[in-house]
Amino acid sequence: MIVRLPVRYRLAPVAVVAALVVVLPQFFPSAYYYRVGALVFILALAAVGLNLLMGFAGQVSLGHAGFVGIGAYAVAVGPTHLGLPPWLSIVAGAVLSVCVAGAVGRPILRLKGHYLAVATLGFGLLIAIVLTNESAWTGGPDGMSVSRLTLFGWRVSGSVTWYWVAAATLLIGMVLAFNLIDSPTGRALRAIHDSDVAARVLGVDVAYKKLAIFVVSAVYASVAGSYLALFNGHVTPDIAGFLRSVELVAMVVLGGMGSIVGSFVGAAVLVVLPQTFTALHDYEHVALGLAIMAFMIFVRQGIVPAVVRWRTT
Amino acid sequence: MKLLRSVAVAATSIFVAILITAPLAWAQVKIGAVLSVTGPASFLGDPEKKTLEMYVAAINAKGGVNGQKVQLVIYDDGGDANNARTFATRLIEEDKIVAMVGGTTTGSTLAMIPAFEEAQIPFISLAGAIQIIQPVRKWVFKTPHTDTMACEKIFADIKRRNLSKVALISGSGGFDKSMEAECVKVAPKAGITIVHQENYGPRDTDMTPQLTNIKSKADVQAVINPGFGQGPAIVTRNYRQLGITQPLYQSHGVASKQFIELAGPAAEGVRLPAAALLVADKLPNNDPQKPVAEAYKKTYEQGTGQPVSTFGGHAYDGLMILVESAKRAGSWDKSKVRDEIEKTKGFVGTGGIVNMSPTDHLGLDLSAFRMLEIKKGDWTLVPEGSS
Amino acid sequence: MAEFLQFFFSGLTVGSVYALVALGFTLIYNASDVINFAQGEFVMLGGMVTVFLALAGIPLPLAALMAVMAAVAVGLALHRLAIEPARGAGVVNLIIITIGASIFLRGIAQLVFDKRFHSLPPLFGADPIRIGGAAILPQSLVVLAGAAIIVLLLWFFIDRTLTGKAVIATAANRLAARLVGIDTRRIVGLSFAVSAAIGAVAGILITPLTLTSYDVGTLLALKGFAAAMLGGIGSAPGAVLGGLILGMLEAFSAGYLSSAYKDAVAFVVILCVLFALPQGLLGSAKIERV
Numbered sequence: 001m002i003v004r005l006p007v008r009y010r011l012a013p014v015a016v017v018a019a020l021v022v023v024l025p026q027f028f029p030s031a032y033y034y035r036v037g038a039l040v041f042i043l044a045l046a047a048v049g050l051n052l053l054m055g056f057a058g059q060v061s062l063g064h065a066g067f068v069g070i071g072a073y074a075v076a077v078g079p080t081h082l083g084l085p086p087w088l089s090i091v092a093g094a095v096l097s098v099c100v101a102g103a104v105g106r107p108i109l110r111l112k113g114h115y116l117a118v119a120t121l122g123f124g125l126l127i128a129i130v131l132t133n134e135s136a137w138t139g140g141p142d143g144m145s146v147s148r149l150t151l152f153g154w155r156v157s158g159s160v161t162w163y164w165v166a167a168a169t170l171l172i173g174m175v176l177a178f179n180l181i182d183s184p185t186g187r188a189l190r191a192i193h194d195s196d197v198a199a200r201v202l203g204v205d206v207a208y209k210k211l212a213i214f215v216v217s218a219v220y221a222s223v224a225g226s227y228l229a230l231f232n233g234h235v236t237p238d239i240a241g242f243l244r245s246v247e248l249v250a251m252v253v254l255g256g257m258g259s260i261v262g263s264f265v266g267a268a269v270l271v272v273l274p275q276t277f278t279a280l281h282d283y284e285h286v287a288l289g290l291a292i293m294a295f296m297i298f299v300r301q302g303i304v305p306a307v308v309r310w311r312t313t
Numbered sequence: 314m315k316l317l318r319s320v321a322v323a324a325t326s327i328f329v330a331i332l333i334t335a336p337l338a339w340a341q342v343k344i345g346a347v348l349s350v351t352g353p354a355s356f357l358g359d360p361e362k363k364t365l366e367m368y369v370a371a372i373n374a375k376g377g378v379n380g381q382k383v384q385l386v387i388y389d390d391g392g393d394a395n396n397a398r399t400f401a402t403r404l405i406e407e408d409k410i411v412a413m414v415g416g417t418t419t420g421s422t423l424a425m426i427p428a429f430e431e432a433q434i435p436f437i438s439l440a441g442a443i444q445i446i447q448p449v450r451k452w453v454f455k456t457p458h459t460d461t462m463a464c465e466k467i468f469a470d471i472k473r474r475n476l477s478k479v480a481l482i483s484g485s486g487g488f489d490k491s492m493e494a495e496c497v498k499v500a501p502k503a504g505i506t507i508v509h510q511e512n513y514g515p516r517d518t519d520m521t522p523q524l525t526n527i528k529s530k531a532d533v534q535a536v537i538n539p540g541f542g543q544g545p546a547i548v549t550r551n552y553r554q555l556g557i558t559q560p561l562y563q564s565h566g567v568a569s570k571q572f573i574e575l576a577g578p579a580a581e582g583v584r585l586p587a588a589a590l591l592v593a594d595k596l597p598n599n600d601p602q603k604p605v606a607e608a609y610k611k612t613y614e615q616g617t618g619q620p621v622s623t624f625g626g627h628a629y630d631g632l633m634i635l636v637e638s639a640k641r642a643g644s645w646d647k648s649k650v651r652d653e654i655e656k657t658k659g660f661v662g663t664g665g666i667v668n669m670s671p672t673d674h675l676g677l678d679l680s681a682f683r684m685l686e687i688k689k690g691d692w693t694l695v696p697e698g699s700s
Numbered sequence: 701m702a703e704f705l706q707f708f709f710s711g712l713t714v715g716s717v718y719a720l721v722a723l724g725f726t727l728i729y730n731a732s733d734v735i736n737f738a739q740g741e742f743v744m745l746g747g748m749v750t751v752f753l754a755l756a757g758i759p760l761p762l763a764a765l766m767a768v769m770a771a772v773a774v775g776l777a778l779h780r781l782a783i784e785p786a787r788g789a790g791v792v793n794l795i796i797i798t799i800g801a802s803i804f805l806r807g808i809a810q811l812v813f814d815k816r817f818h819s820l821p822p823l824f825g826a827d828p829i830r831i832g833g834a835a836i837l838p839q840s841l842v843v844l845a846g847a848a849i850i851v852l853l854l855w856f857f858i859d860r861t862l863t864g865k866a867v868i869a870t871a872a873n874r875l876a877a878r879l880v881g882i883d884t885r886r887i888v889g890l891s892f893a894v895s896a897a898i899g900a901v902a903g904i905l906i907t908p909l910t911l912t913s914y915d916v917g918t919l920l921a922l923k924g925f926a927a928a929m930l931g932g933i934g935s936a937p938g939a940v941l942g943g944l945i946l947g948m949l950e951a952f953s954a955g956y957l958s959s960a961y962k963d964a965v966a967f968v969v970i971l972c973v974l975f976a977l978p979q980g981l982l983g984s985a986k987i988e989r990v
Contacts, residue, residue, distance in 0.1 A: 002419070031402065032402050032406035032407045035403075035406075038401070046782065053791070053926045057981075060791075060792055107971075107975045108971075110975070111974055111975075111978050112978070113791065114735055114933055115929060115933075115947070115978055115979070117735070117795070117971070117978070118925065118929040118974070119970075119971055119974055120967075122925075122926065122967040122970055122971050125964075125967055126967055126968070128915050129961065129964045132485055132490075133485070133960045135494065138481075139493070140487070141420060141485065141486055141487035142419040142423060142490070142491055143394060143423065143489040145423065149928070150616065159402065186591060213814060215730070223910075232394075232398045233424075233427045234394060234398065234423055234424040234427070235394075236393075236395070236424065236487075238393040241393075243393075246799055248798075251794075253796055255788075257792075274396075278389075279735070282810070282811055283807070284389065285802055285803055285804070285807030286808055286811070288798045288803055288804075288807070289801065289802070289803035289804025289806075289807055289808075290800070290804055291800075292796060292799070292803065293535040293797050293800040293804065294798065296786060296789065296793045296796050296797045297786045300786060300790070300793050350815075351806075351810065351815075352915075355815045359814075359815040359823070489726070490831040494854070511959045512960040514962065515919060516910075516916070516919040516920070517714075518713070518714055518717055518906070518910040519710045519951070521706055521707075521709065521713075521951075522707050522710045522952075522954040522959070523712075523954055523955075523959045525703050525707065526955060526959075534823035542817065543910075546817070546819075546911060547910075554828045554835050554837060555706070555835055571816055574819070575817055575819050575911055577819075577826065578826070579989075618815065619814065659817075
């Protein structure tokens with residue numbers, strides 16, 4: 001499952017993505033393409049984080065959009081109700097996500113398989129319910145507007161600007177992820193993926209490592225959520241919904257579990273596909289359902305690992 | 314290097330996929346719509362889509378507007394405001410629309426407003442909440458009555474019955490929560506006290522615990538249920554199941570014959586504020602809305618085989634206000650069309666008679682709402698002589 | 701007291717709906733370890749096909765029977781065309797396949813049917829039965845009885861028939877089952893057919909209470925899944941117990957605590973139960989093989 005590369009090629013995939021980021025806009029006919037690109041990068045960031053959890057630690061989470069929601073509402077609530085500047089709200093959201101993930105992670109990660117799935121699902125729903133019901137703070141189901149991000153007097157707005165900001169953040173996120181994988185922690189993580197019991201026998205503190213990676217992946221999701229909210233200028237509780245969680249999981253699996261670049265590819269496919277399928281009008285959902293099933297059946301190890309295997313044989 | 318090449322292959326194919334989506338250019342004028350055709354608000358979005366499609370086809374059959382055929386570009390946001398925002402950018406940047414009708418939910422509309430304000434494109438929303446037009450935004454209009462008006466209309470009727478203590482039971486959707494909040498806000502002004510509030514979740518199947526709590530509050534004199542879809546039908550059934558005798562008010566969200574079908578005999582005696590459209594055939598002959606309402610009802614029911622709902626009516630009003638404004642402007646110049654929309658006076662729509670102004674981008678007053686009561690499985694007009 | 705009784709009745713009504721939906725997850729899981737997120741679409745098919753056949757003038761019992769058959773056909777197709785070709789894929793892959801299937805089926809349903817809400821007439825009328833100041837609809841009892849009958853049938857099928865034993869053998873060890881001559885592919889296919897039938901029956905029985913529409917399945921499946929996990933996935937009595945507890949939790953927290961947070965209360969309790977009993981209430985522990 002896991003793509004292993006010699007150390008000197010380790011960051012090659014990041015370089016490829018970076019090159020793509022720079023070259024693609026040459027072909028963009030309008031700002032709409034920048035918007036789609038920015039969405040791909042932001043969701044890819046969340047997917048990379050989730051991939052660390054799913055692909056390397058072998059733990060599934062059907063509630064990761066909960067952390068996206070925490071990050072998104074941090075940049076909405078922070079400036080509006082608490083007077084925090086937006087950039088500090090991103091940090092505050094990440095810190096809050098660390099606390100929440102640390103608190104719920106330990107008991108939740110003791111569960112296995114489908115029980116872990118239902119527990120994370122329940123956790124995600126809880127966040128969405130709170131966001132929907134606390135109207136005084138969150139604006140309820142219709143959501144609330146988000147003030148613009150200003151960095152050192154520079155107003156970050158517009159699809160083109162966000163394209164570059166999101167791309168830069170994604171690249172940093174990918175480099176950090178690669179470093180984490182090759183660290184001793186990363187090796188311990190892969191051991192967990194193969195077998196809990198075996199890892200424990202080898203002296204890996206399984207519970208702690210799992211928790212650590214859960215927290216890291218929550219931070220990725222939270223930052224992605226903050227970006228999404230700042231980019232859109234408006235946030236609704238849908239952002240933390242079950243469908244969003246499923247979408248993130250699908251991105252990871254589609255791109256290839258354990259492949260960092262795969263998460264980028266998975267995000268790209270799942271953001272672009274629905275935009276493409278609008279041409280099918282009423283058959284949009286039929287096509288989307290079929291495409292998801294077909295991918296999972298025929299490219300079950302994920303797009304990037306499949307391509308790698310195909311190139312090497 | 315192999316990985317490098319494969320990533321390049323993947324990226325190219327994605328890029329090609331994006332290119333394919335770029336629609337062909339037509340020598341027509343384009344009107345955009347982002348509707349919740351699927352998802353939790355499809356109950357509203359579906360009739361809106363059908364209405365727009367039917368009437369744009371009819372307009373084109375008669376030669377279009379200002380000598381140009383109208384092309385309608387509809388995207389389905391699935392009820393998710395984030396999708397709506399992306400489609401708004403797509404309509405502006407890719408499709409190059411000249412005007413926008415739609416935004417089924419308040420959340421989607423609020424998410425899209427910044428995009429259209431920035432692009433300076435007239436935007437007529439089909440969503441309910443008052444925040445859309447208050448404060449007034451230069452390019453944003455809407456056609457449905459606000460939830461505030463629905464509350465005021467219901468409160469007026471409750472006062473007429475010499476009652477004042479009210480309980481609210483509402484769902485957790487945007488429509489429900491927004492109307493709940495507005496009712497709480499305007500209650501003191503109307504001399505109404507909200508004595509109890511209950512909620513239910515999406516797709517809940519039994520609301521008897523909430524209604525039991527309302528029933529046990531001795532001072533409740535009437536109950537209001539803001540919401541749409543299947544929730545209000547179940548609330549109404551449960552209301553009778555528990556034998557609660559206080560008057561029950563539904564919102565304009567259930568204004569479709571379907572509500573009566575779903576709630577069955579339990580719907581007897583339920584009152585609600587609604588547009589004249591529902592009672593087109595029962596309006597007096599001198600009512601100016603009668604011909605418009607009857608014509609739309611006939612077109613919609615024959616075209617779709619489904620009973621008419623006021624949501625489709627809002628889409629009709631929005632499209633017609635836009636088209637008439639464009640005709641008056643004599644062109645599809647965005648700025649001129651916007652100015653003409655704002656000058657709309659005496660437009661007779663399915664939702665009421667619209668008189669817009671620079672300070673009022675809705676243009677409806679309380680008279681646009683009729684108070685209806687369900688009797689023998691049909692709507693009847695409640696006489697409002699004393700108000 | 702009347703209030704307590706009414707909350708109890710509400711819990712019973714909602715709980716029996718969840719129980720019936722949760723039961724559908726059991727058999728497929730037993731035979732193949734797959735959590736079928738398209739289970740809600742079987743529930744939708746049961747209700748919607750019945751409604752539309754009845755509208756077309758077919759007598760209700762016949763329409764219901766045809767709806768169950770339609771769901772079974774869809775269940776078999778799902779197994780043959782989507783699950784079987786993905787044999788050997790990971791758990792998460794299978795979950796996503798069934799989610800893809802549910803998007804697909806909903807897409808088809810909105811084309812074939814419509815996007816409006818529909819209802820069916822209750823079996824024994826709409827007049828509530830009044831006991832001690834509380835009221836319950838006869839249909840609630842019908843749904844509850846339906847769940848009980850399905851549990852009995854499932855127990856009989858699994859414990860008392862050879863095919864049922866083959867299902868258990870397939871679940872325990874597919875290779876070993878094949879070695880003793882069990883056609884495991886057919887067994888898994890059968891489990892999809894039976895689960896689809898259970899889902900469709902659930903859809904028909906609950907529609908007079910819950911109403912139905914093309915997208916009714918999503919949330920019902922979510923609640924049903926939670927109920928099945930609470931009870932211990934794979935156990936039929938566990939599914940019913942989980943469903944009833946979930947219903948009671950919602951009803952009593954709506955009644956005594958906060959109706960806005962009743963779903964949250966229910967999920968918090970589920971999380972706590974799972975922390976204490978990681979295999980659910982009636983589930984059996986699996987030992988990890990190294």
